Amino acid sequence: MLGIAGVLLALAPLESTARSIAADTLQLGRAESITDVRRDADGDMRPDREGDTVTVAGRATAARGRLTVPMTNLIVLQDRTAGIHALLPDGPTLQRGDSVRVRGVIDQAYGLTQLQGLDYRVVDGSSQVPMPVPLTVTAAAAERYEGQLVRVRACLVTKGSNEGGDYVYLVDREGETSARLVAFVANRHLGRFQLDRFEEGDEVEVTGVLGQHDFDAPYTSYYQIEPRTQDDLVLSGGMSPVVRMALYVLAGGGLIAVVAVFMLRTAVRRRTQELAESRARFQRLAEVTTEGIALHEADGEIIDVNAALADMVGMGREDLIGRNVARVLPGKGAVGTQDTDSDADGATEAELVHENGQTTLVEIEDRTATAEGEVVHVCAVRDITKRKEWETEILRAKEEAEQMSKLKSNLLSNMSHEFRTPITSITGYAELIMKEADEPHQTFASQICESGKRLSETLQLVLDMSQIEAGTISVSVQEVTVADVIQEVLNWHDQKIGDAITVDVDVPETCTLRTDRSLLYRILNNLIQNAIKFTDEGRVGVETTPTDSGIRMVVQDTGVGIAPEFRPDLFEPFKQESEGWTREFEGTGLGLTLTKHMVQLLEGSIEVESTKGEGSVFTVDLPDIEEMPTSRVEAS
Structure with a gap:
């Protein structure tokens, strides 16, 4: 039962501690939570942000030089989420319970995460010490509560000393696990704590800050509790086992025997009844x-x-x-x-x-x-006849779906060949007529040519979507000059840019990126084409800036903008804000869908900000990527 209680204590939320932490340290500006400062997402037993300069705020659970360790400038502070040790420079007096803000560099020494303080400030207000968290030795001998004020009831199994000071080893009172916790008192503090008042076998209650002093990675074998005053180390129950045994003997064996027999008979009757009830419950459960x-x-x-x-x-x-x-x-x-x-x-x-x-x-x-x-x-025996039938049906449905997908891919491939040949002929003859014919035939030929190009673009979008769903788009990585790609896109759309539209380009000539040039072109083409299409007059801007991992491209316009209610469907296939016969703008609704998939295929991200009637801003972050012979995108 004690082991279960220890696990429950280890998992219990720090509600009492959270209520005791005042909010006054946060009134002077933003401070990071200590949990975020201590975070170890990769599990290497070192803080992820080691070396960063941060500001934390909380209540001081131990004042300067009051812990049992040798360092005289060490304090501990605790917020609503966790606690941390901090080595402070010279500064104002700091007492236990004071509200304090500390700015320092995240560090780790001997497995202990701490701050190398650069400066600190004591916030005026009432003193309030956080309540200690009750833990077992098993729960305390781990990383979760490091830096927090805790209270442990344990059995003292070993006393000893070394050149640094005296120490005692503590284990759980029932001894269900091998976990051990050390209470260490440095030489300069021996007069304050008097460890000689305890004997091996005593049950003790220790209040203090959880710390660590490991010499070797992975820093999981030496956890210690650091008391602050002599009152933090007391006997649990007020007497040693020797004294208690003597009192038991003097109490008289006869009376104890009578009471024991009576209690045993009562326990046997109660246990027999519980067993009969348990068997009856099991029987009823087994029958239904x-x-x-x-x-x-x-x-x-x-x-x-x-x-x-x-x-x-x-x-x-x-x-x-x-x-x-x-x-x-x-x-x-x-x-x-x-x-x-x-x-x-x-x-x-x-x-x-x-x-x-x-x-x-x-x-x-x-x-x-x-x-x-x-x-x-x-x-236990389960009838799985129905389950096997369902599995067979699911397998058959899967095979049929795969066959249909293959048929769809073959159909689209054949359609591509059958459509492209006549479309090429139509647009070619239309362009020839435009050069040689007079009006109105020249206008008719221009309309035929534009319609042919639009049909060709629509066919390409459908085929691209098919490739995306099938996961067959290949990525060919090379060094790409971004300015050249943007200029190619703008040249392609040059005839569509009216006199009422101003195009601003801010792209460094030396800006390069290791990526797929074809996919980069298609991403920029879709975004710039949309910006021109949805802007009757105003400005279209293209900006590129290098980042630590690659580049950031921003395409913005002063066009019609996007309504907030349509924003969730913006990247969905075949979705347009204006639909039906009365729609204002042409298109299939696939451009942005394909753009998002191609950005993800290049390991990047895309975001959009838009105000209806004022325009839109699309931001694409793309990294330098390694060689990837073939990549695939899961179908949405």
Whole structure:
């Protein structure tokens, strides 16, 4: 029970501590939470932000030089989330319970995360010390509560000393785990704590700050609790085991024996009643379940079954009791040779043959449990006929879906060939007519040419979407000059840019990126094309700036903008803000969908900010990527 209580204490939220931390330290500006400062996401037992300069705020749980360690400028502060040690420079006086802000560099020494303080400030206000968190030794000997004020009740197992000072080793009182905690007192503090008042075997209560002093990675073997005053180290119960034993002997064996016999008889009657009620509950539960259950001995002899199992095998309960479970259930083998120390031997599938010759697909799982010191074997049998039918249906549906997907890809590939040839001819002849014919035939030819190009672009978008869904787009990485790609896109759309639109380009000539040039062109083409299409007059801007990992591209316009209610559907396929016959702008609604997928394929991200009637800003962050012969994007 003590082990369970220790786990519960370790998982308990720090509600009492949170209530005791005043908010006044946060009134002077933003401070980071100590939990974020201590975070170790990669699990290397070192803070992720080691070396960063941060500001934290909280209550001082230990004033300068009051901990039992040798350092005289060490304090500990704690906020609503966690605690941390801090080495402070010279400055104003700081008392326990004061509200303090510390700015310093995140560091780790001997496994202990701490701040190398650069400066600090004591905030005026009432003094308030956080309440200690009650823990077991098992819970305290870990990283979670490092730097926090805790209280541990434990058994003192060893006393000792070294050149630095005196120490005692503490373990959980019931000794259920091997976890140990050290209470260390440096030489300069020995007069304040008087460890000689404790003996090995004493039960003690220690209040202090959890710390660590490991010499070797991974810094998980030496955790210590650092008391602040002599009152932080007291006997639990007020007397040593020797004194308590003497009092027990003097109390008289006769009276103790009478009381013990009376309590034992009461406990036996209560336990017998509880056992009878538990068996009755189990019996009712076993009878109402549709899962077949058999209880058997270690040698396989069945001692009880429920009605569901009797119905499955087509035999009466009385006929099954006494039989060997291996003869009743297929695939059980020699049950008597199974390892009784295992919780489960795993589920196996088998074909159960009834007395009348019919068969049923079943799943058999054998488990062992200990009740009243005896090992009980429980065999569970589940009818999986329906589940197998569902699995077969799902597999058939999957195969049909894969076949349909293949057919769709083949159809689109054939359509690409069949459509492109006539479209190329139509646009080619239209361009020839435009050069040689007079009006109005020249206008007609121009419309034919534009329609042909639009149909070609639509076909390309559909084919690109098919490739995205199939995951067959290849990435060819090379060194790309971003300014050249942007200029190519602008040249392509030059005829579409009216006199009422101003195009501003801010791209360094030396800006390069390791990426796929074709995909980069298509991303920029879609964004710039949209900016021009949705801007009747005003400005279209393209800006590129280098970042630590790659580049950031910003395409902005002063066009119609995007309504807030349409923003969630902006990157969905075939979605447009104006739809139907009355829509204002042409298009398939695939451009931004493909753009987002291609950005993700290049390991980047895309964001949009827009105000209806004022314009939109699309921001794309792309990193320098390594060589990737073939990459795929999951279908949305």
